[in-house]
Amino acid sequence: PSIFLCPSAPLPIHSNLIDTSFTYETADGIQVEIRGRKEKEYGRSNYVGVSGKAGNTPSEKQYAGLFVNRLPQSLRHTRDGTSNTLLFGENSAVITWIGAAGWPVLNGLGDTPSQTKPLFTSLHPGVVMFATADxxxxxxxxxxxxKTLNSLAGMADGEVL
Structure with missing residues (x-):
């Protein structure tokens, strides 16, 4: 359905879609992102859940987001307040609406999708649109x-914005 698509993103509705994305941390503290592709044609979306600063990584756990590797969360976990916690962000890459796990914000924001790392992107001049938990x-x-982006992505980091 078109509710999953940004009107400013001209990409086709079906293509070689990314349907999984998980971020982990190795024992030596190296962050690794694992992405998968299926040979199915699922509908795509321009909106991805925010997993926090770096997803499910022990060294960045204080910045865990509401969509951290599909772990169950609820609004009561947003101790920073729902208006100060990012829920979904825009992405102009090809993501399936059904399979994308939350994406981390550690790569910042931009206007060009990356094929090698999760990056919230937008075709809107100079901004990426986000929905907050409220x-x-x-x-x-x-x-x-x-630092501000990390704090907004975390649901309970306790940092004042």
Whole structure:
């Protein structure tokens, strides 16, 4: 359905879609992202859940987001407040609506999708659109400070914005 698509993103509805994405950390602290592709034609979406700063990595656990590797969460976990917690972000790459796990914000924001790392992107000039856990939508500048972006992505990091 078109509710999963941004009107500004001209990509086709079906293509070689990414349907899984998980972030892990090795014993030596190296962050690894695992992506999968299926040979099925699922509908795509421009919206991806926010998994926090770096997904399910022990060294960044304080910045875990509501969509951290598909672990069950609820709004009561958003101790930073629902208006200060990112829920979904925009991505102009090809993501399936059914299979995409949450994406981390550690790579920042931009206007060009990456085929090698998760990156929230947008065709809107200078901003990426995000929904917060309270249902509001706001644009975040490509030049947002990484520390601020990490704090918005985390649901219970306790940092004042």
């Amino acid at each position: 249902g509001a939508v706001r644009g975040l500048s490509f030049t947002i400070e990484q």
